[in-house]
Structure formats: C-alpha cells, structure tokens
Amino acid sequence: MNKGKGFSIQSFRQQPKVDQAAALQLWNTLHKAIDEIYNQNASILSYEELYRNAYNLVLHKHYELLYDGVKNDIRDHLTVSLIEIIEAKNESILAAIVHAWLFHTVAFNMMKDILMYMDRSYSVPRKKAPVYTLALQLFREVIIYHPSVRERLRSTILQEIAFERQGRVIDRPMIKSILAMFVDLNVDGVNVYEEEFEKFFLEETRNHYKVESLAFLSENTCPDYVIKAETRLGEEVARVRNYLSHTTEFKLKQVAEHELISVHAKALLELENTGFNCMLRDNKLPDLQRIYNLFARVPACMEMLRDAMFRFIKQAGLDIVASQETNKEPVVFVRSILELKSKFDTIIATSFRNEKAVLKKLNDAFEGFINVGNHCAAHLASYVDELLRGGIQGSTEVEVEDKLEKVIVIFKFLSDKDIFESYYKTLLCKRLLGGKSVSDEIEKQMIAKFKAECGYQFTTKLEGMFLDMGISKSAQEEFRNSAVFARTAIPLDVHVLTTGYWPLLPPPACLLPAPLQQSTTLFTAFYLEKNSGRKLTWLTHLGSVDIKANFKGGKKDLNVSLYQVCILLLFNEQETLGLEAIRAATEIPEMEFKRHLLSLCTPKLKILRKHSKGKGIEADDQFSFNEEFTSKFKRIKVPLISPKEVSGSDGTAGNNGDGTSGGGEGGLGESIPAAVEEERRHHVEAAIVRIMKARKTLSHNELVMETTRQLAMRFTPNPQFIKRRVESLIEREYLKRDLEDARVYQYLA
Incomplete structure (x- = not known):
C-alpha cells in the first residue's frame, strides 16, 4: 500500500432545499415534457433529467403539486381526443376510439417510467392510484363514460356483431381492440368489459336467438334445425376466439344453448314426422348422432332425450307384447324383441357413443315391457324349444353360439326367472323324452349359459334331467342284456326319472293289457333287484307304442299313445264297444280317456268309428274298429287332439298330468303356475x-x-x-x- 496516499473524510453536503418557486419551476419543466410526449416529440427529452426533477419534487414533499398537475394534464389531453371522437361519424367512432387509446397508452407508459419514484414513495403509501392506473381511470371517465360516447360505442359494437351473425364481413381486429381496451380498463374494482359490453351483448344474443330459433324451427325440419343450431353454436365459440374475452365464453354458451336447445328441446323430441321419435322409428343414425351431440351440451336436455328414448323403446316393446299376431307365434314374438334390441344396440353404439346412462335406459325399458305378465318367459322358453328341436340345424358353431347368446340377452331382462325355468323345464322334458333335441351338446351349452347367469342352483334340476337320461340308457342296456328281457311279451324302452328333477305328476294308474303288464312287472322286478330301496311309478300317460293294425287295404304300423293301445287292443276281442265298457276295461283318467278316444275318431285318422254324430262324446256312444281305414303312408303317427277341443266338446277342463294347465303352450301366460x-x-x-x-x-x-x-x-x-x-x-x-x-x-x- 502506498503510504503517500490516504482516505479523507469530508463533511456531509446537504441538498439545497426546493422552495415553492423552485418547485413550480421543476413542475413547469415536467409539464412541458408531458406536452412534448403528447406531441410525439419524446425523442428530444432527457428521461434522466425528467426523472430527477420528479424525484426532487417528491423528495421535498411537493408531491401533491406533481400528482395533481399530472392528473390535470392527462385530463386536458384526453379532452382534446374526446372532441375528435364526438365529432366522428358512427361508422368511424370505433377507429377514433382505438386511435385515441393507442395514442394515450403510449403516453401513459412514458409518464409511468418518469414518475416511477412518485408511485413508489407517494401514490402507493397514500393509497392513491399509481400514474398508469390514474391515466386509465381518467380515460374511462373522460372518454368511455361520456354521455355522447358511451351509448354510441356500445350500440356500434353490438351492431357490428349483429352484422356478422347475418353473414356480413366486419373488421374483427377493430372489435378485438375495442374489447381488449375494455378489459384493460378493468381497474380499481370496476369491470368495464362486463358493465359496458358483456351484459348487453348477452342480452342481445338471447333476443337474437329467441327470435331466430323460433322462426327457423317453424319452417324447417328437426334435422335441419339441429344442423343450424350446431352451426350457430360453433360460430359463437369462434367469436370468443376471434375477439371476445375468454371470460365471456361460458356465459355466452349458456345463453346460446338455452335459447337454441333448452327452449326447444321438447319440440325437437316430439316434432311430428321429423322429430327425435321419428328418427328412432326410421333408424336415422346420422341425424340421431347430431341431435345427441347437440343435447349433450345441456345435462337437463340430455336427460330428456334419454327419457324420450326410454318411452319410445318401452312403447315399442309393449306393442309387441300386446300384438295378437306375435303372441300367437312365440318364435315371431322373441325375434321381434331381438330385432328391437339389435336396432337400439346399433343406435347407441353408432349415434350415442355407447354412453352408460343411455344403455341403462335401454335396459330399464326392456325390463319394463318384458316383465308385463308372463308372456315373455313363456315365449322365450318356446323360442329356445324351437331352436333346440331343429331351428339351429345346419348352423355353424359361431352361429349357434350367437343364437344362444341372444337368448341370454332377453333372459337377463326377466325379473321372474323361475317362471321361465318352469316353462323351460316342461319343454326340455318333452324334448328329452320324445327324442326331439337336435343335440345334447347344444342343450348342455344352453344350460351352461343359464348357470353362468344365475348360478348352479338355477340349473340343478335341468342338469339332473340329463343325468337321468344317461343313467336310464345304461339301465336299459343292462336290462336288454339280461335273461329277463327274453321273457318279456313286448320289448320295452324305459326311461327311469328322478321325481325331484322332472316336472311330471303321476296320474292315476290305468289297467294295462296283459302283455304290457307282464313286461312292466318284469322290468320293475329287475330294476328293484339292482337298486334296492327305490320305488318305481309308471307314468302311463307319457308312454307310446308301435303296433300293427290289419285293415282291408293292408297292414299299417301305428304309433299311438299307451292309453290308445289300451283302447285299441279291446277291439281284438269285440267288434263294437260302448263308452262305459271301454272306460271300465281301461280305467284311464276321465279327461285323458276322452282325449285319447276322440283322437282315434278324427275325420283325418278315423281308426275307430263313432256311431253317433257330432264332435262330443255321449254316455251311450258306441265305437267299432274301422276296417275301411286307408292311408297312403305305411307308418302313421296318431296325434292327440288338444285339451281345448275336449273341453269345448263337453264343457270340462283338464290337466296334462305334467303340472301345467290343459291349455298347452298357448295357454302359458298371465298367472304364476x-x-x-x-x-x-x-x-x-x-x-x-x-x-x-x-x-x-x-x-x-x-x-x-x-x-x-x-x-x-x-x-x-x-x-x-x-x-x-x-x-x-x-x-x-x-x-x-x-x-x-x-x-x-x-x-x-
């Protein structure tokens, strides 16, 4: 360190005080500078000197002189611009205001920089508006709020937007600048954009679409209106993007959607010939997609659309249920429901985005009409019966799976599945015992689907029926291979059924012909010897027999019921028998007796000749074997007449012996079995x-x-x-x- 040099401490030099005269001189300099800024001569100014002058005025507590002087200067210059704006024509007022705004904001920013120290040391601590905020307040007060400008400005903006809605081209940048100015003027808690423009704009929008939508809907179709509404809503979103404040978007959408959608929602759903219901009826997928997308904007309207779809589907289903034509044909009935389901599955997937709420309405509608009475349970069981008897004959595995899966689709909607089970079990019994099923594997496949849907308890008895058929087959083979079989007068094919599995009620026993009695006795003894502790009850009303009959025209093979065999064999001993004699010799239950006897006397297959005329049977009727009977067929199956025909002939009602009404399948319906x-x-x-x-x-x-x-x-x-x-x-x-x-x-x- 050089010892020849050192630091010296000088006494504090005080700044000279700025008195009133000096303060006025400093302000005058600033005043002229502000004028030069407004005259666009800012380049000749020294910002450092101007900043120092403002600093000194504030430092020596002449801030009120400075603050009030700046305020008055800004007001004076704004007043000059105000005169120009007032004198401008309506078509030029927006340009004049934008020009004034851009001109003054440049000046405001320059003054803000010069007076920065005043803002920090005086304006903020004294809770006065900083210079830039003060300038915005003055611009708002002097120009925007002036009676000669305020209404003209607002109406001009709204008129320009109205022109654009009419399809005319407007100066969007100009509108954007004006509205951006409104947003910038939102200072000291005053929302100029909302108070001077937005609330009037929204009301104008409401009135515009109220008139336009009503007029358009009254002259056009529902699809046309939906397209128009979509276009209009898209235009409003674009309007926000082009020049409106983003804060307006939500409010604008609410107003437009209310007038274009909510107000007319009910009319759009119910409009005759072209409304939503007609779209559903005619399967107009693109139109349905558009109206769905439109209604999806408003949750309340979307719920109305879902409810309308629910009502339409339910009514369509009720029409199917009430239709006499479909009720006569179970297969047609179920196919109609499946077609309805397929149609709306496609609509929901294609047009409604597979929305869960819509799918729930679909399911609710189907449950609503499918569970009206027991029609559907009965007809669905009959439909499955038709499929498994041969309706799927020749189908591929994929087609079979598809058809069975469609059964489950309707089955899921049934609330009382036990009623379906009852009908299904009865028809399955007939298929198994009659050998009418197209495939045991497909039968088991169907049962497996029921099991997957409802659990093992639902299918226990159905599976037990198949188990019985397998055990019966083994028992039958064992019997045929035994020495006992050779002693039977008539070969037997016996199904041994477990009482709890099968929907069968044993009827009163009848008197079997001696050969049949001998064969059944031998089988009973053989079975009980192998299966001790069991009891066999012969269900004679379900048996069938193949017999040979000698007619003058030649021998015929007749396939008849066991009851009919009991009747026919009596005529080997006597040519003519009375009704009471036949009844006493067979002891067939009364209703079954008349049914089986009349079936042998029908005009088409008159194997027995009834001596009296008429369809009914009288107590004194006589019967004889008709040797004159002819047929072009060698083998003839004698069908049974329906229980209704028997009831109609003598006024009695009957039972099939299997726990169902004598009305047969056509009688399945309302009451619970x-x-x-x-x-x-x-x-x-x-x-x-x-x-x-x-x-x-x-x-x-x-x-x-x-x-x-x-x-x-x-x-x-x-x-x-x-x-x-x-x-x-x-x-x-x-x-x-x-x-x-x-x-x-x-x-x-």
Missing part, C-alpha cells in the same frame, strides 16, 4: 331362515330388503308375500317378534 308358487314359498322361507340365523335379530324392513336381494337372481318377491312367509315361520316357531318392538324379529335356534 302352481308349482312355481309353491317353490317360491320354499325359497323365500329358506332365505329368511338363512338371514335370521346369521343376523339373529332384524327389523321387518331390513329383512324384506335382504330377502329380496338374495332372491333377485330367481325372482322378485312381493313384500306382502315375504310378510306372509314370515308369519308362517313365526307360527312354526322358527322366528318370534321382539317383545318391545313388534316389527323386529328374533331367530329361534
């Missing part, structure tokens, strides 16, 4: 006991809810039905009521 009703009692009681055993104590409502939930896969029990079963269980001391609350049940171990 007695066997199903009885089974429901057992299911409900079993469910109640299971629940109460696990829970010990439960209120009535909770028990009803839990029981309904557990049984939902089979059927939906009525709360009153559950209540009756609870009362029955209380009487049998499975449950008891709580002593303090009668609506609470307790389980008795």
Whole structure:
C-alpha cells in the first residue's frame, strides 16, 4: 500500500432545499415534457433529467403539486381526443376510439417510467392510484363514460356483431381492440368489459336467438334445425376466439344453448314426422348422432332425450307384447324383441357413443315391457324349444353360439326367472323324452349359459334331467342284456326319472293289457333287484307304442299313445264297444280317456268309428274298429287332439298330468303356475331362515330388503308375500317378534 496516499473524510453536503418557486419551476419543466410526449416529440427529452426533477419534487414533499398537475394534464389531453371522437361519424367512432387509446397508452407508459419514484414513495403509501392506473381511470371517465360516447360505442359494437351473425364481413381486429381496451380498463374494482359490453351483448344474443330459433324451427325440419343450431353454436365459440374475452365464453354458451336447445328441446323430441321419435322409428343414425351431440351440451336436455328414448323403446316393446299376431307365434314374438334390441344396440353404439346412462335406459325399458305378465318367459322358453328341436340345424358353431347368446340377452331382462325355468323345464322334458333335441351338446351349452347367469342352483334340476337320461340308457342296456328281457311279451324302452328333477305328476294308474303288464312287472322286478330301496311309478300317460293294425287295404304300423293301445287292443276281442265298457276295461283318467278316444275318431285318422254324430262324446256312444281305414303312408303317427277341443266338446277342463294347465303352450301366460308358487314359498322361507340365523335379530324392513336381494337372481318377491312367509315361520316357531318392538324379529335356534 502506498503510504503517500490516504482516505479523507469530508463533511456531509446537504441538498439545497426546493422552495415553492423552485418547485413550480421543476413542475413547469415536467409539464412541458408531458406536452412534448403528447406531441410525439419524446425523442428530444432527457428521461434522466425528467426523472430527477420528479424525484426532487417528491423528495421535498411537493408531491401533491406533481400528482395533481399530472392528473390535470392527462385530463386536458384526453379532452382534446374526446372532441375528435364526438365529432366522428358512427361508422368511424370505433377507429377514433382505438386511435385515441393507442395514442394515450403510449403516453401513459412514458409518464409511468418518469414518475416511477412518485408511485413508489407517494401514490402507493397514500393509497392513491399509481400514474398508469390514474391515466386509465381518467380515460374511462373522460372518454368511455361520456354521455355522447358511451351509448354510441356500445350500440356500434353490438351492431357490428349483429352484422356478422347475418353473414356480413366486419373488421374483427377493430372489435378485438375495442374489447381488449375494455378489459384493460378493468381497474380499481370496476369491470368495464362486463358493465359496458358483456351484459348487453348477452342480452342481445338471447333476443337474437329467441327470435331466430323460433322462426327457423317453424319452417324447417328437426334435422335441419339441429344442423343450424350446431352451426350457430360453433360460430359463437369462434367469436370468443376471434375477439371476445375468454371470460365471456361460458356465459355466452349458456345463453346460446338455452335459447337454441333448452327452449326447444321438447319440440325437437316430439316434432311430428321429423322429430327425435321419428328418427328412432326410421333408424336415422346420422341425424340421431347430431341431435345427441347437440343435447349433450345441456345435462337437463340430455336427460330428456334419454327419457324420450326410454318411452319410445318401452312403447315399442309393449306393442309387441300386446300384438295378437306375435303372441300367437312365440318364435315371431322373441325375434321381434331381438330385432328391437339389435336396432337400439346399433343406435347407441353408432349415434350415442355407447354412453352408460343411455344403455341403462335401454335396459330399464326392456325390463319394463318384458316383465308385463308372463308372456315373455313363456315365449322365450318356446323360442329356445324351437331352436333346440331343429331351428339351429345346419348352423355353424359361431352361429349357434350367437343364437344362444341372444337368448341370454332377453333372459337377463326377466325379473321372474323361475317362471321361465318352469316353462323351460316342461319343454326340455318333452324334448328329452320324445327324442326331439337336435343335440345334447347344444342343450348342455344352453344350460351352461343359464348357470353362468344365475348360478348352479338355477340349473340343478335341468342338469339332473340329463343325468337321468344317461343313467336310464345304461339301465336299459343292462336290462336288454339280461335273461329277463327274453321273457318279456313286448320289448320295452324305459326311461327311469328322478321325481325331484322332472316336472311330471303321476296320474292315476290305468289297467294295462296283459302283455304290457307282464313286461312292466318284469322290468320293475329287475330294476328293484339292482337298486334296492327305490320305488318305481309308471307314468302311463307319457308312454307310446308301435303296433300293427290289419285293415282291408293292408297292414299299417301305428304309433299311438299307451292309453290308445289300451283302447285299441279291446277291439281284438269285440267288434263294437260302448263308452262305459271301454272306460271300465281301461280305467284311464276321465279327461285323458276322452282325449285319447276322440283322437282315434278324427275325420283325418278315423281308426275307430263313432256311431253317433257330432264332435262330443255321449254316455251311450258306441265305437267299432274301422276296417275301411286307408292311408297312403305305411307308418302313421296318431296325434292327440288338444285339451281345448275336449273341453269345448263337453264343457270340462283338464290337466296334462305334467303340472301345467290343459291349455298347452298357448295357454302359458298371465298367472304364476302352481308349482312355481309353491317353490317360491320354499325359497323365500329358506332365505329368511338363512338371514335370521346369521343376523339373529332384524327389523321387518331390513329383512324384506335382504330377502329380496338374495332372491333377485330367481325372482322378485312381493313384500306382502315375504310378510306372509314370515308369519308362517313365526307360527312354526322358527322366528318370534321382539317383545318391545313388534316389527323386529328374533331367530329361534
């Protein structure tokens, strides 16, 4: 360090004070500078000097002089621009205001830089508006809020937008500049954009679309209106993108969607010949997609559309259910429902984006009409019967799978699946015992689908029927290979069925002819010897026999029922027999007796000759073997007349002996079969006991809810039905009521 040099401390030199005269001189310099800025001569100014002058005025507490002076200068220059704007014509007022705005904002920014120290040391601490904010407030007050400008400016902007909606070309950059100016003027809590433009614009938009939409809809079709509405909504979104503030977008969409969609939603759905319902009816997929996309903008309207679709589908389904034509043909009935389902699956996938809420409405609609009465359960069972008897003959594996899967589609909608099971079981019984099934593998494939849908309990009896058929085949082969078989007068083909699996009720026994009696006795002895502890009951009403009959025209092979064999063999001993003699000799149950006897006397197959005229049978009727019978066929199957024909002939009703009404398949319908009703009692009681055993104590409502939930896969029990079963269980001391609350049940171990 050089010791010859050192630091010296000088005394503090105070800044000279700025008195009032000096302050006025400094302000005058600033005032002239502001004028030069407005005269666009800012390049000749020294910003450092101007900043120092403003600094000194503030430092020596002449800030009010400076602040008020700047405020007055800005106001004066704005007033000059105001005069030019007022004098401008309407078509030029927007350009004049934009020019003034751009001109003054340049000046505002320059002044803000010069007066930065005043803002920091005076304006902010004293809670006064900074220079730039003050300038914006003055611009708003002097120009925008001036009575001669305010209304003209607003109406001109709205008129330009109206012109654009009419298809005319407007100066979008100009509109954008004006609206951006409004946004910039949103200072000190005042929303100029909203108060001076947006609320008027939204009201104008509302009125415009209210008039336009009503006029357009009254003169055009629904699809045309939807296209128009889509176009208009797209234009409004583009308008936001082109010049409106982004804050307007949501409000604008609400207004436009309300007037274009919500107001006319009901009319669009119900419009005659072209509305939504007509689109559904005529399968107009592109139009449906457009109206869906339009309504999807408004949640409330979307719900209206879903409800309209629900009502349409349900009504279409009810029409199918009520149709006399489809009800006569179960196959036509089910195919009609499948076609309806396929149609709306396509509509929802193609036009409604597979929306879950729409799919739920579809399912609700199908459940609504499919469960009106028992028509669908009965007809679906008959449809499956037709498929498995030969309706899928020649189909590929893929086609078979598709047809079976369509059965499950309708099956899922059934609320009372146990009724379907009852009908299905009866028809399966007839297919298996009559050898009419096209394939055991396909039968089991169908049952596997039911099992996957409803669980193993649903198909236990169906699977048991197939198990019986397999065991019967083995037993039959064993019998044929035994020494006993050689002693039978008539060869037998016997199916041994388990009582609990098959929907069959044993009728009263009839008197079999001696050869048949001998053969059945031998089989019974043989079977019971192999299977001790079992009991065999012969279901004679289901048996069939092949016999040879000698007519004058030659021998014929007749396939007849077992009851008919009992009748025909009597005529080997006597040529003519009376009704009572035949009845006494066979002891066939009354209804079956008349049915089988009349079937042998029909005009087409008159194997027996009834001596009296008329369709009915009288007590004194006489019958004889018709040797004159002729037929071009060697083998003849004698069909049974329907129980209705027997009932119609003598006024009695009958039973088929298999637990179903004598009305046959055509009579399947409204009432719940007695066997199903009885089974429901057992299911409900079993469910109640299971629940109460696990829970010990439960209120009535909770028990009803839990029981309904557990049984939902089979059927939906009525709360009153559950209540009756609870009362029955209380009487049998499975449950008891709580002593303090009668609506609470307790389980008795």
